[in-house]
Amino acid sequence: MNAAGLACRALTFERSTGGRLLDGIEAAFPCGRACLITGATGAGKSTLLHLLAGLLGPTSGEVWADGQPVSRWSAPHRERWRQMVGIVFQHLHLLNDVTLLENVLLPCVPRPERWPAVLGEARQLLERLGLGALEEVTPARLSGGERQRAALARALIGQPRFLLLDEPSAFQDDGRIEGVLGLLEEATGQGGCVVVCSHDPRLAAADLFQSRYRLAHGRLERCP
Amino acid sequence: MTGHPLVLAIWLLDLTAGAIYLAAGLRLLALLPRWLPEQSDRDQLVRERSLALVIYQGRWVLGLQIVALAALVVGIGNSWVAHVPGAMCGTGVLQALGPAGPQTLLLRLLTILLLYCWQVVAAIDDQRPDMPLALVHGRLLLLAAPLFLFATWRFGQAMGAVQSQGPVSCCAVLYAQAASPGGQAMGAMISARTWAALCFGGVPPIIVWGWFQWRRPGRIGPLSTGLAAGLLLLWIGGAVMALKTTTAPYLLEVLAHPCPWCLFLREQGRAGFALFGLLAIVAAEGAAGFTSALIGRRHPTAAAPAVARVGLAGRRLWLAGLLFAILAAAPVLLWRLRFGGWLR
């Protein structure tokens, strides 16, 4: 449990509407690795990702990060820890009233001291994801794939130690997926901990993922 | 007077604080006996969320109590004076309130002091992610509950007494007290000069001590901070006497008028609020320094934030002491500058 990375310890989650969605999950997602979690829709993949990101509190059990039980921490400490997490939501949650570039810069707002460097990084990320010409456009006027890549840029800015991605390829065509996988490979190469939830067979076939899990009936089973 | 907006405001503040306190207290009673931080089962996680809410609630109780005390002092010192026949300042109002009046004041001060110490421990605990002091501040919060109840009850009694009260003789009682055999003996034993020397002579040591505590908080333990807190309380007693016997005559421009409540009147620029407020800060930070030093010694996991809080208390101590000395000496020095001599 002291290893670098994320870990679940007897992680259980119940919705207030009843039913045990996740049931005593034990898993480790070490740093420098990309892990893929597959499962049917409604299996609880997004919920598990939100628990790992500290956006939801477990019903029982713990989430550990770098040997610390972060899910048990009091709210201000957890909020501070979450600055090390980049996340792509299944439903993206981009802000429609501000431009793409401003959306990407959002996670950096509490850290304005490195502003010029951060601005350069944001432009570079958008460029690499084929969005360079669209940085002044608001997300509402973009296609699904473009919006999703913008959300990926927002997750990657500041090179967070923990990267959590929920169905990151859902709106991408085959040509774009290579670029996305390349960015994730760079992140793991730099010692990041990458966890991807997806039921996209194209991701399942990718070499990037050194460990694969399957979520079913509230249990996370390791796939060979 | 019992229908005065300020009285109603205090009732409302007390009732609100009481309801929040009750909710927090019931939660604490349910979670403290079963607090098991090493477990991560459902019940413990629920207890941890519950405790986070309790801390939030406790801070509201403290805030509401401070506002209620401020309202009570404004009422006694200013607003209710016109409503009590014969009263010219807060001394008259307190006479009308009967013994319950000063009691509710004192009990409220103690409640706030204890809640402030609780808040200090909770804030130290906040600096650590794993809440190592949960049991300590949980119990401390419960400890202040009886004081809170007693203070509110005595406030009700005081409000009951004021209705049946005839005209009061206000500050005249102070002269009667001074002329009584006990008062004369006291006056002969400790003169105004002695009180002034105690008060102003005490300020440089407070500044030096506060400065030292601020710069070197790690070298101060619970014993010295506890001793300092006790001495500070004694000094505050002397400072109040000096305010009555030395500052008051110059502010009121009379030879002698040992009435603290006259300092709260508009004619005196409501100087009493600042003067007594600073003394309250000295008392609170003395207690905070002691509490933090004790926590730092007893709970090594929280030592770093506790030591930082000891330093903060030190800085506030010397600042408040200095400011008090300036404010309390200002009327005397201004008089000297204007008229070239002393009153006596």
Ligand SMILES: Nc1ncnc2c1ncn2[C@@H]1O[C@H](COP(=O)(O)OP(=O)(O)O)[C@@H](O)[C@H]1O
């Ligand atoms: N906010 C919510 N409130 C109640 N139920 C929810 C909520 N979000 C998701 N669910 C339910 O939890 C289950 C798992 O959802 P989710 O984690 O999104 O699954 P997946 O991502 O694997 O498709 C689903 O049955 C869904 O209906």
Ligand SMILES: [Mg+2]
């Ligand atoms: Mg999902």
